[in-house]
Amino acid sequence: MIRVNSEFTIAVHSLVLLAYRPDRTATSEMIAANVCTHPARVRKVLSCLKKTGYVATREGSGGGYTLACDPQEVTLAEVYRVTSIGSIKPSWCSGDEDEDCLVACNMAEVMDGIFSEAENRMLTFLEQVKVTDVLDRLRLVHAAKP
Amino acid sequence: MIRVNSEFTIAVHSLVLLAYRPDRTATSEMIAANVCTHPARVRKVLSCLKKTGYVATREGSGGGYTLACDPQEVTLAEVYRVTSIGSIKPSWCSGDEDEDCLVACNMAEVMDGIFSEAENRMLTFLEQVKVTDVLDRLRLVHAAKP
């Protein structure tokens, strides 16, 4: 059906990593190595989180990214809204507006509404998950391993 | 983030179209023209819905697809489960299991769980939407047009 874009994953991973590090600071290169992607991609996603004030940046030598929010307060819903809102809806649309059929000419609009409501339901769940909750889950999963 | 695959859209559109037609019957060619895709794609999706008994098929001349369920009872959640379960999760995974970092080596698993819970929330909404509800929405949208 739909697929959430992976910038959400990168954003969450980056915030969690920053919250995990004692100094709450890292460069795009360090984050990229941890996330397993290219530093340029990390910078693109984090420049997004900078606009909303979740991270602060410092350019130049010794610079990088610093967590600028309280990880116990920021929810995944907020991160989703910044990076990925609307992404569950498939790019492909069925029907054709110009056709003379109730079903064909309105299905795209109706499915649009349904996907949007479905996304909202997802958001009410993400609303309950804080950045620190992800850290807690990581520790839980880790402890369960042999 | 994630994107629901479009087979869900095709499946819903096909069921609604069959429910809309007085004889509740159509060929893959007719459905494909209404959906705006290739007949082979419709056949692939509908052969899926046949397995679960939502449609019946008849091969050979004069054959085609017939609605075999009560459109007031079948929900979009059931259709989603048949065609698209798991599709909101991005194919791309962050982190690396072999790394020696709590965050990097467990993030994929944790995000997996979060996507799965998010999908369940979406399903509780789709549970409430019946095939006939989609038809009602189509009529509502249509009536609102100038």
Added chain:
DNA sequence: CTTATCTGTAACATTTATAATAACAGTAAG
């Protein structure tokens, strides 16, 4: 004031996913 290190962005290349198309075997009606 020059060098090294970092972000911010855009452009381009590559890979992967999605959708369209073609092809043909099998089935049933006339």
Added chain:
DNA sequence: CTTACTGTTATTATAAATGTTACAGATAAG
């Protein structure tokens, strides 16, 4: 036995996601 269907696979085309390179601008340190 011909025509009109489904069922399914294989192939090709197109679109989207990701990776990579490149370079301008910022800042710290020497």
